[in-house]
Amino acid sequence: MTNAEHKKASPDQSGQTVHTMTGAEVLLQVLVDMGVDVIFGYPGGAVLPIYDALFQQENIRHILTRHEQAAVHAAEAYARSTGKVGVALVTSGPGATNTVTGLVDALMDSIPIVCISGQVFSSLIGNDAFQEADTVGITRAATKFNYLVKDKEKLADKIREAFYIAGSGRPGPVLIDIPKDIMMSKVPYSQKTVTVHPSYQPVTEPALAAIKDAVHAMKNAKRPIFYTGGGIINSGPHASEGLRKLVKMTGFPCTSTLMGLGAYPGSDKQFLGMLGMHGTYEANLATHGCDVLIALGSRFDDRVTGSVKDFAPNSIKIHADIDPSQINKIVLVDIPIIGDVSRTIDLMIEEWGKDKTSVDKVALEEWWNQIEKWRAVDCLKYQQDTAAGEVIKPQHAIRRLHDLIAARGKEAYISTEVGQHQMWTAQHFSFETPNHFMTSGGLGTMGYGLPAAVGIQVAHPDALVIDIAGEASTMMNVQELATIKQYRLPVKVFILNNRYMGMVRQWQELVHGGRYSESYSDSLPDFVKLAESFGIKGMRARTIDELDTMITAMLDEPGPVVMEIQVEKEENCxxxxxxGAPHNQILLGPVKEKSKTAS
Structure with a gap:
């Protein structure tokens, strides 16, 4: 109990002891009750009572980011790498409005966070007071749920409810806006269980009839494929373990969305790589040609489907998702399964053993033979000249980073920014376990990776944490180098510097006639000197013969490092x-055929 000795206490009607504390102290005590050990935030006038209460307790650690957007991204990555609910704390007005990008990012990628924002005094709301904003109105479309606390008696219950809503069902961000007077008022507190709102009852148990229909279709498949997404990782480690068992049991191929990477081992022979716009040739062609598609914890976003009418056009589609609004939202499916994907997988495994239908092993072998022909195209091949002084290919830099980490017997936690380097990481850095790859999928937020690395490193202080970045994205939240330095976080920032907003330039080349409108950065900092100005080790590799030596030096450095890799400027992903094109109209690039259409 926070300073419990001097709090007034009395029993309520249920016999529980009710303590009277300030609203700020009640907030912190409920956070402790919910298992919170760290929050990411930035102070301001409206939340000074909370910061004063933080100063007087020892249960919760506060990480001072240098921007409120960064606080939310750090909380997101903390949540994604631990499976817990992340927490951000910001002040009113601009503090709250600065969180919007992070909140939408968490909403799009189904990340459980609770954002606590301060608000002006209740009597001033609506009067255009200093640093006032309609935070609830502004963030309504950016959150799974939000709430302005008007009744101090409900403060503790609303905070508990926020955590339940953020972490249950389809996870997402919840914002609680608290006026300053409520933080300063005397507020009742008692230890209670979470009160569930009657209108919020997520379905977690799948219908057995749907499971049986799905397994029956799977047993009769000739050309099946598992299409897996971030929902499996969000469901917890048991879901990933179940997926591995189910894939092995069936003998089916498996592909993944960007957000699902790591749920199934990237090095396993049954894994075809990522699906979608920058996915592998074999994953896309197998999805296009399948006759049974089993979608688990994925939502058929446009970067995966391409042309919706041509998506897996001749398949029976099974879709398992905890969010009923996702069923038939984009792609019409034949067998919908609503429920927790972990439970869905468990029941599929159980039903697979009960259903005595024999799998067509001949057809499955022919399907794998076809997949191996597509795999033999080696769609991720690139040409790297190895002579001294040659320019570094970005793909090669990522592969060498992966291989040198693996040679040490370690598995890193990786965050990325957004752009070409993000896709190259997905393609060339093999993820073997869940919760080790943090990236902005749905919103595609430049500036995500650096604060995300802060959140990961705080959650896993002894782990190797690397932000694979582009120079343009790094500049979006570069101030977080100060956070890294202040808290002695040994984060490694691995910048692939091609001086372009690489993905923008690629689209300008391929779609807009090579007119590189405002995509080249004519003025960039010296990243080595910039790192040193923050008191952080700076390194640089300019040519291929320097690459391995510099990566090794970065990995050997016990503290934080900013490493700039100067790479080929106009390399395409x-x-x-x-x-909007179908999967069988995939472009392979100059190393292979420029384009290829497969039937």
Missing amino acids: FPMIPA
């Missing part, structure tokens, strides 16, 4: 499916 392939394979690539043009926006």
Whole structure:
């Protein structure tokens, strides 16, 4: 109990002891009750009572980011790498409005966070007071749920409810806006269980009839494929373990969305790589040609489907998702399964053993033979000249980073920014376990990776944490180098510097006639000197013969490092499916055929 000795206490009607504390102290005590050990935030006038209460307790650690957007991204990555609910704390007005990008990012990627924002005194709301904003109105579309606390008696219950809503069902961000007078008022507190709102009852148990229909279709498949997404990782480690068992049990191929990477081992022979716009040739062609598609914890976003009418056009589609609004939202499916994907997988495994239908092993072998022919195309191949002084290919830099980490017997936690380097990381850095790859999928937020690395490193202080970045994205939240230095976080920032907003430039080349409108950065900092100005080790590799030595030096450095890799300026990311095109119109790039259409 926070300073419990001097709090007034009395029993309520249920016999529980009710303590009277300030609203700020009640907030912190409920956070402790909910298992919170760290929050990411930035102070301001409206939340000074909370910061004063933080100063007087020892249960919760506060990490001072240098921007409120960064606080939310750090909380997101903390949540994604631990499976817990992340927490951000910001002040009113601009403090709250600065969180919007992070909140939408968490909403799009189903990340459980609770954002606590301060608000002006209740009597001033609506009067255009200093640093006042309609935070609830502004963030309504950016959150799964939000709430302005008007009744101090309900403060503790609303905070508990926020955590339940953020972490249950389809996870997402919840914002609680608290006026300053409520933080300063005497507020009742008692230890209670979470009160569930009657209108919020997520379905977690799948219908057995749907499971049986799905398994029956799977047993009769000739060309099946598992299409897996971030929902499996969000469901917890048991879901990933179940997926591995189910894939092995069936003998089916498996592909993944960007957000699902790591749920199934990237090095396993049954894994075809990522699906979608920059997915592998074999994953896209197998999805296009399948006769049974089993979608688990994925939502058929446009970067995966391409042309919706041509998506897996001749398949029976099974879709398992905890969010009923996602069923038939984009792609019409034949067998919908609503429920927790972990439970869905468990029941599929159980039903697979009960259903005595024999799998067509001949057809499955023929399907794998076809997949191996597609795999033999080696769609991720690139040409790297190895002579001294040659320019570094960005793909090669990522592969060498992966291989040198693996040679040490370690598995890193990786965050990325957004752009070409993000896709190259997905293609060339093999993820073997869940919760080790943090990236902005749905919103595609430049500036995500650096504060995300802060959140990961705080959650896992002894782990190797690397932000694979582009120079343009790094500049979005570069101030977080100060956070890294202040808290002695040994984060490694691995910048692939091509001086372009690489993905923008690639689309300008391929779609807009090579007119590179405002995509080149003519003025960039010296990243080595910039790192040193923050008191952080700076390194640089300019040519291929320097690459391995510099990566090794970065990995050997016990503290934080900013490493700049100067890479080929106009390298494009392939394979690539043009926006709105079907999977069989995949572009392979100059190393292979420029384009290829497969039936």
